[in-house]
Amino acid sequence: TQLLEQSPQFLSIQEGENLTVYCNSSSVFSSLQWYRQEPGEGPVLLVTVVTGGEVKKLKRLTFQFGDARKDSSLHITAAQPGDTGLYLCAGAKKKSSGDKLTFGTGTRLAVRP
Amino acid sequence: DAGVIQSPRHEVTEMGQEVTLRCKPISGHNSLFWYRQTMMRGLELLIYFNNNVPIDDSGMPEDRFSAKMPNASFSTLKIQPSEPRDSAVYFCASNRRGGMETQYFGPGTRLLVL
Numbered sequence: 001t002q003l004l005e006q007s008p009q010f011l012s013i014q015e016g017e018n019l020t021v022y023c024n025s026s027s028v029f030s031s032l033q034w035y036r037q038e039p040g041e042g043p044v045l046l047v048t049v050v051t052g053g054e055v056k057k058l059k060r061l062t063f064q065f066g067d068a069r070k071d072s073s074l075h076i077t078a079a080q081p082g083d084t085g086l087y088l089c090a091g092a093k094k095k096s097s098g099d100k101l102t103f104g105t106g107t108r109l110a111v112r113p
Numbered sequence: 114d115a116g117v118i119q120s121p122r123h124e125v126t127e128m129g130q131e132v133t134l135r136c137k138p139i140s141g142h143n144s145l146f147w148y149r150q151t152m153m154r155g156l157e158l159l160i161y162f163n164n165n166v167p168i169d170d171s172g173m174p175e176d177r178f179s180a181k182m183p184n185a186s187f188s189t190l191k192i193q194p195s196e197p198r199d200s201a202v203y204f205c206a207s208n209r210r211g212g213m214e215t216q217y218f219g220p221g222t223r224l225l226v227l
Contacts, residue, residue: 030213031213040220040221041221042204042220042221043156043218048215092213099213100169101158101213102158103155103156103158106155
């Protein structure tokens with residue numbers, strides 16, 4: 001069972017367009033992370049959001065954690081070819097053995113020049 | 114500082130053979146994670162270690178999979194015997210204290226079992 005569903009699964013847009021990627025769950029997470037993965041490499045952390053309703057900005061990327069801490073969104077303004085990659089959200093749940101990350105299904109973004 | 118190092122980068126083997134994947138975490142990191150990534154199931158946590166001790170192995174698919182961390186600078190993930198459905202990219206990641214601290218991923222080992 002996939003706890004974190006991302007949408008859309010695939011997205012191909014023209015350079016300069018805006019886009020939003022969604023990460024949804026029926027579970028509550030203590031925090032949520034967004035990663036970007038490029039072909040042949042491992043995921044690289046972009047941001048961690050902890051508080052319900054929190055908004056973080058990283059240059060042209062805006063991340064929001066839902067008020068109920070069940071969902072998150074990533075908005076990219078004026079996308080560039082360098083934004084191409086696989087975007088993964090990952091939610092953390094506290095367990096007796098420590099926080100455990102569950103990754104989302106992923107959104108594969110292609111930005112055409 | 115060198116990142117997480119994984120070897121081999123690519124492995125092609127035949128069904129039934131033993132496969133050993135290796136990982137060297139970033140120096141000073143006390144937690145190490147093994148993940149598997151496939152198109153169908155995405156990125157899944159298999160097992161993680163804290164101070165060389167396995168903390169959570171609930172993601173290990175079955176007894177054919179085993180992982181060890183004999184010291185702070187080396188870990189192995191072994192599959193014996195391997196099956197075609199084990200074909201995937203296996204990632205190792207590390208961080209200083211586990212939890213939600215930033216995990217640094219290696220480049221992965223792409224495994225193909227024929």
